[in-house]
Amino acid sequence: MSLAIKKTFIEEDNLWRIELAGEVDIYTAGQLKEAFIKIIEEKKESIRIDAEKLEYIDSTGLGVLIGALKRLRQENKNIIIFNIKPSIKKLLNITGLDKIFVIEG
Amino acid sequence: MSRINDNISLSIPNKPEYVSVIRLTVTAIANRMGFDIEKIEDIKVAVAEACTNAITHGKNDTDNFFVEFSIDEEKLVIKVCDSGKGCATNCIKNPDLTLLNEGGLGVFIIKSLMDDVNINSDLGKGTTIIMTKFLGDDM
Ligand SMILES: Nc1ncnc2c1ncn2[C@@H]1O[C@H](COP(=O)(O)OP(=O)(O)OP(=O)(O)O)[C@@H](O)[C@H]1O
Ligand SMILES: [Mg+2]
DSSP, rough: OEEEEOOOETTTTTTTEEEEEEESTTTTTHHHHHHHHHHHHOOOOOOEEEEEEEEOOHHHHHHHHHHHHHHTTTTTEEEESSSSSSSHHHHHHTGOOOOOOOOEE | OOOOOEEEEEEEEEGGGGGHHHHHHHHHHHHHHHOOOHHHHHHHHHHHHHHHHHHHHOOTTSEEEEEEEOOOOEEEEEEEEEEEEEEOGGGGOOOOGGOOOOOOHHHHHHHHHHEEEEEEETTTTTTEEEEEEESSSOO
16 A cells, blocks of 8 residues: 645645545655655645544654654644544554644544 | 464565565454454554664665564564664663654654564674564553
């Protein structure tokens, strides 16, 4: 299985909405990194990630999210994640990343 | 005494695209053994992290690394072994997120999700990580 990334800029909320579908691992993390770099270059605004169709993310993928957040924090912007599957939520809990990103729902 | 004592060994190319193959394999093995969904997920995530480390911290991409599954009635033991550059295991620290540094999550995740974890590493020779998950209630 691979990774699909859909991005939309929501003008009225002034933030990015990113839909992730599939798996982020050592094979697909580079793709996610590229996408975030492009997005942040285009508009340095907060990113709201819809994780409903995100089946799996490993430490490599979490590292990409941390890297993106680091760039956004310089402008006081954030990464918000919602619709998270229980297995991924567990991973965010044990790593403490649930306190670093904004988790909704 | 356990009646079952089955071993499965795999030799895998040092390439990122094969980690998903291991995830599917270990999921199937754990499922067949009767682990519940949450434990299957734990095992899958931990084994994938170990394989990812074997690939990213390995020496060269022409080598293979090895995954061994030992199955008995009460537990699944998974050994991931590479002949990469190795590391000083006492230098592996818990992640510190306050600085938003990337990396250093994998081993911490493995230790959190598995019942028993052992890492043996020899600088220049390679690394072996042995992870155990028990079928019964968590210890
Ligand atoms: N198979 C291995 N061979 C050599 N060194 C390893 C191996 N596995 C882990 N290490 C060492 O242990 C450190 C911690 O590993 P860990 O998986 O926690 O973090 P990481 O791989 O650096 O980053 P992340 O897993 O968050 O993407 C690594 O940086 C590396 O130095
Ligand atoms: Mg790692």
